[in-house]
Amino acid sequence: MxxxxxxxxxxxxxxxxxxxxxxxxxxxxxxxxxxxxxxxxxxxxxxxxxxxxxxxxxxxxxxxxxxxxxxxxxxxxxxxxKKQHHDHLICIKCGKIIEFMNDDLEQLQEKISKDYNFRLNSHVMTLFGECSDDKCAGKK
Ligand SMILES: [Zn+2]
Ligand SMILES: [Zn+2]
Known part of the structure; x- marks a missing residue:
């Protein structure tokens, strides 16, 4: 071990x-x-x-x-x-989980918090939808 x-x-x-x-x-x-x-x-x-x-x-x-x-x-x-911070995209059809990290999104969350006089500790960003696989995207 x-x-x-x-x-x-x-x-x-x-x-x-x-x-x-x-x-x-x-x-x-x-x-x-x-x-x-x-x-x-x-x-x-x-x-x-x-x-x-x-x-x-x-x-x-x-x-x-x-x-x-x-x-x-x-x-x-x-x-x-635990690894480097990232957020997730979840396919509601097949359950696939895609990890992503977007600096603009991170900074925007800081800005929003600041605008509301809010001290941001952490966030959870999970986007739900359909992945690009043919069976999920509805293509034939
Ligand atoms: Zn899928
Ligand atoms: Zn993850």
Missing amino acids: NNNDTLKDAGLKVTHPRSEILDILQANPDMHLSADEIHNKLVANNQSIGLATVYRVLTQLEVAGLIQKNQFSDNQSSYEI
Whole structure:
């Protein structure tokens, strides 16, 4: 396990579930996984870590700033390893997630906050629509 230092640096005690769950997200930096999907991967790796523990650990890792929690749908959150700030485009047909970063958009959000005398801490920008795949874009 090579996550021990990452956990310690974030002020978390190293435990087996924390290390395993962080490992899964680090190994899949482009993926946005739900707690269920993470749990399934643990089961596939013969790790007997319960779903309740997965949820608890995900919250701890999020609070420690190691992972990012995204709300792409009403019924479940998606988790990803913390990397450079980015926002998301979600295809409502196939579920594809496209990451993007736009400086104009970032600055505009700062400007809007300033205009309203509001100190911006963070933002969540998720755009929903249809991707360019033929089956999603309605092309034949
Ligand atoms: Zn699509
Ligand atoms: Zn992302």
